[in-house]
Amino acid sequence: MSLQVGTAFSKNTDPKHAGLEVIEQALEKAGLKAEETSLTVIFSSIAMNQEKLLQGANEALGGKSIIGCTTAGEITDSGVYEESVIAMVIKSEAITFSTGSAAGIKKDAQGAGKTFAEEIKEKDPNIHAIMMMPDVLAGSGSAIVEGVLSVVGEHFIIVGGAPGDDYLFKKTYQYAGNRLLDGGITGIGLSGEFSMGVGVRHGWIPVGEAQEVTKADGAKLIELNGAPAVKIYEDYLGKKTEELKKEPLARLAIVYPLGIVAETAQGEEYLIRDPITVNDDGSITLAAEIQKGEKVKLMVGSAEESIEAAKVSAQKMMHDLDGKKPEAVFMFNCIARKKLYGVKEKHEEEIKAVQSIIGKDTPLLGFYTYGEQAPLGGEIKNIxxxxxxxxxxxxxxxGIAE
Amino acid sequence: MGSQELQKLKAEHEKTLKMFIDRDIDLRQTNKKLEQEQKENKKTIKMLIQRDIQFRQINERLEAMDREKSQFISIAAHQLRTPLTAIKWLTQILQKDTQKNPHNPQKEQINKLNEIVQKVVNLVGDILNVSRIEEGRFGLKYSKASLGSLLKDILKTVEVSARSRKITIKKNIGPKLPESEFDPEKMHLALANIIDNAIKYTPTKGTVNIKATKKDSQITITISDTGIGIPKEDHGRLFDKFYRGNNALKQETEGTGLGLFITHNIIKAHSGTINFDSRKGVGTTFTITLPITQSSWPPRKKFYS
Structure with missing residues (x-):
């Protein structure tokens, strides 16, 4: 038994035709008819009119399940694209996909996460993994996850990526069937007899000694070792707070983010937190939550280490699959990495490095995200x-395989 | 225990104690050294990080300057176009008048003027195309047509200049050559550049050979000439902007050095390949392959009203 999978992309300037085209091509590649699909995943650029795009896709699929979102760049097994729409259609006998969605992250991020997970759990109480795309421009990614965990339990396999909008940081969209959301969540629960693999790796390395978070509030890092948080950047970057506020820290931070020290079975790992802005009181607003008592180090990134990390992530995913060939792989690749590489050739190098491990012909669908979801260290075997x-x-x- | 044994034990203890004290002193010294090294390393790391940031900022500024320059060139070329169009139109009127009056003493000058104006118009057109390519505004609009017909059209336009220099044009375009998907305007420009070069750089009584065949899912076009050839040292930079080979410059043939850059770009944008084989004094052969279909799948008719 195996999955029937097909991926495709379209750059058609008419968004409705693009939606129709990308589904038709993917179906053709998979050897499937629309009514045979178990799930379709679509990622697209905000440059395309989202309503028309979704209309086209839904027409081509005849109402079958669609999930997806907007991106900061699209990725398939045939390359890296921009301003395009990409899709993967899947037919599976062994895996059950149950879709879920929720709106209103801005009002109540945790509540939205809860609603999303509840919808899935109601459809299928036997799920043992969730793949989701939550809009983190609208609220805290960690709070959303907490909402999901309140439904599925503390230890649960959650993977995914935060939708993007081509680096504008204004508005992202999520797809749930023919429903177009913004500031919402979309995703699927998976159950059945199948194998999965998760790879999680960044490649940044720590610099200097750890500093303790002595004051924090949600995603706001207020003090490190008793001094205003910004001091760590003043220290290493040699810039004063005023300069750091003007030169958006977010841009420098792509190469020099902070890493929260985490002890795992594999040793010391670093959960990266991107600084977004420096506030007047010297505190730093991060892309996600940080807690008092946690230890952080300044992290340094390089293109070579990043590409190597992408390979290691792929190797770990393959290892989880226990020798089975992955039949469909989803990639959630942080936009910061794309910015780190700079030129198109290097982005492609990273994707090719992953493909050298998972197989050049393995159906791959992914996008450049505003944050990623995964178990720490990619731990999925020991729940x-x-x-x-x-x-x-x-x-x-x-990665999944039947 | 006897006092002798006690003395022995005491001596041993003192020896062990001294050993530990020495080791302690050693470790403290090593520790101090390591702390010092760590301090220096931290200093070095900070210096390197700050240098890295400086270079990144310089890089960003350079990229911004490059974009500004491209924009300026694009605006300037656009603004040149309007007066040039007027000049071209006026000189064409003048030329028509001289054709009516064959004894007009200024006939030759007007013809020359028309030639020069056309060259300037082409140059500005090239500059605009280059700036569009660099700014990523060089979008392709595919339609299905025959590359064979396109080649034949180009050959018609160069017939006169080829004949005037007694250059033989041989064409081998299979009648069964299938239609393919390409941007007709841009492909015309791309192929015309190569064919123009072939004629331009071939001395009188030479030959230019155009062939188009289908192989697998590609169409292969070869354009070969018996011209002055491209010396080896120019091979690597042939497709660079503004690059002109030494023997082309020596010949004092006119050219902007933009044609091949534009052609290379157009072929690549069509997911095709362009290669050449050339020897100085013998001739040049350009081989271009183009896929028959582009990424846009022809959508099934039933969805379209």
Missing amino acids: KQCDPKFHNETMVLF
């Missing part, structure tokens, strides 16, 4: 140690 976390600057891979 008691499966600790779902929100990551930054990381390459998350999710």
